[in-house]
Amino acid sequence: MTFTNLPDGTKIYWAPVPKRSKPSVLLIVGELLVTIGILLGLFAVYEVFIHDEVVASAQTNLAKEFGHESKQQFIYPSKAKHLGDIFAKMYVPRFGSEWTRLVAQGTRWHPVLNEIGVGHYNNSAMPGEVGNFAVAGHRGGFGGAFKNIHRLVAGDRVYVETNDHWYVYKYLQTKIVDPSDVSVIKPVPPELVGAHAGASYMTMTSCTPIFVNTQRIVVWLELEKTIPVADGAPKELEVVN
């Protein structure tokens, strides 16, 4: 213990300053793990709530730029052979009155599902054709085009706009299948009750459960009517919008 002698002979003793212990390895590792956990949590929040909404908004705005009356016209479905060729626009009132997405050739993330929104399975039928017009969209993340696909019920309609026609499809059935079950997009889907050759079906596919993605949710619809664009948009759609 240190002390100081004063002139009068008294001694002042100084209490020792406690040494600050060095942080242990365990503390450093613990803090690093906590930091990584916080960063991962923040990234998840960003992906689910922020990035998703930003992309959804961008996809909706992109869709609004296209149309048979707009500057940006669709490619004719018969000529949409390349990945990313935009040939139609979809409206699903059940997903919200503002919901609209472009439909492009192919189901790859880039540039179709992540940027445009809805992708058309190559080699499946085109809108209005006999067979199965099959499309895919993200369930969660990147705008989640088909986030509410599970909400489609009997009586719902899906509207598809091309350069020449409006195609109105009515809801038939929903099914959860394994990702390997590719028969759902066959021209006559075997699991669709009452499916028969010669009909014009539409299949919407997405992942389920949302953000888990271990299975696929499939919605089948059937062509109800075809309207030339010259006759204007379907009346039901005008009411919704």
Added chain:
Amino acid sequence: MYLWLWRVLPGKRLVKLLQVVLLSALALAGLYFFVFPWLDSLLYSEPGQGL
């Protein structure tokens, strides 16, 4: 790291707290405006298939 930061920040407890809030806001802004968008583009840059 966090304890060290708390020790080196000048001022009394309330002033330190204010500095921590400001630093956190700065870090969050950096993460959300620069780091996460970059990380996102990096993670999903390859053509993928799936939903």
